[in-house]
Amino acid sequence: MIGIVTDSTVGLPPTVAASLGITIVPLVILFDQEAVLDGVDLDSAALFRRLEAAPIFPHTSQPSPAAFVQAYSRLIAAGAEGILVIVLSSRLSGTYQTAHLARELLPDELRRVPIEIIDSQSAAIGMLPAVLQAAREARQGRTLVEIRAHAQEILARTHFLGVLDTLEFVRRNGRLNGVLATLGDLLDLKPILVLERGNIVAAGLARSRRRACRHIAQLVRTMRPIESIILGESSPGAADDLRRELQTIYSGELPLYPLGAALALNTGPGTAAVAVVSRSPLSMGTSWSAASERSA
Known part of the structure; x- marks a missing residue:
């Protein structure tokens, strides 16, 4: 099987993503010294409620390398023969670079599994058509090369x-x-x-x-x-x-x-x-x- 990974800006609720075989790596929202995970610890509605009482306006950060390492490791342990990662634009976030770094940080025994990483040049629902199609093709048993090519073609349109x-x-x-x-x-x-x-x-x-x-x-x-x-x-x-x-x-x-x-x-x-x-x-x-x- 081919594992599909994306970031939390894609907007899929965790339960929906899991049912489709999509692994989501959350971005981080920093409230002063507290880090909360996008889509895990809070959604947009909870965010706006919390902002009403926040003394300092928070900011966002890309996922940690460890979050991607964990995602890759779990998919490989589950039998993934390859992994396709589709993340938001590298011009908007460091998520793309972090996904690459995490691939290099994998233990040698896990690096035998190919991991392809796509800079979507988009974000949020702009990535969603490609992510959903990639998940469908993964369930159909398509190869990593085929799924990547089709995802890039959809992103271009x-x-x-x-x-x-x-x-x-x-x-x-x-x-x-x-x-x-x-x-x-x-x-x-x-x-x-x-x-x-x-x-x-x-x-x-x-x-x-x-x-x-x-x-x-x-x-x-x-x-x-x-x-x-x-x-x-x-x-x-x-x-x-x-x-x-x-x-x-x-x-x-x-x-x-x-x-x-x-x-x-x-x-x-x-x-x-x-x-x-x-x-x-x-x-x-x-x-x-x-x-x-x-x-x-």
């Missing part, structure tokens, strides 16, 4: 977009000037973000949440033909407006997954996201920017 409800959390984690964040919140501006080549890129600011969701739907329209769409939200109901807009341009199912605590800490409550799998690879940078100017 997957596009990740989102809208934030507030700029406050982006300001707190140092990704945006405080004055700009305050001004944006006062004007009720909703930032639209995309993941492009592993980096978070601003695709515009909309003057209301509904306009932001309509704008995202227009961007998704340019990605046709579409194979599948997945929604994500950091708090209950956050994706409702986005779902309604997407239903005007797409008639397929729109499954919804939670955005984990590690991601929610950097985006805040009310964040909605969408992962779109096109039927062919697309380079969307120019059209996203142009569409932003027209509709935001």
Whole structure:
């Protein structure tokens, strides 16, 4: 069998991941001197409750090498003949590098099992289509080479977009000037973000949440033909407006997954996201920017 490993930003609840044969290595959230595990010790709802009483704003950290070593060792002990690891973009986190380091730290007797590590150049539900397909193919008995190739091909066709409800959390984690964040919140501006080549890129600011969701739907329209769409939200109901807009341009199912605590800490409550799998690879940078100017 081939073991499938990913990180906790993927958004799969632990019980669901286990039922699919997917091993999740959690990111770490640091509350002053206390380290809690994303998706294990708390989800996004518990995170936001805890933040109300937190004297110091927490921050995230990649998993420890030991966490990956443990994941690899357990899979090998269970009979894995190979392991495929799909993790969030190396431009957003050190998780990819940690996964590599852990492979080198394995005892010699375990290093005979091949471990392939993919930098998804994405995050959260943007990785999910590839992870789910990899798990399906592992259950079907495909080889590590086949599963890796198919996962990379799906990642090349997957596009990740989102809208934030507030700029406050982006300001707190140092990704945006405080004055700009305050001004944006006062004007009720909703930032639209995309993941492009592993980096978070601003695709515009909309003057209301509904306009932001309509704008995202227009961007998704340019990605046709579409194979599948997945929604994500950091708090209950956050994706409702986005779902309604997407239903005007797409008639397929729109499954919804939670955005984990590690991601929610950097985006805040009310964040909605969408992962779109096109039927062919697309380079969307120019059209996203142009569409932003027209509709935001």
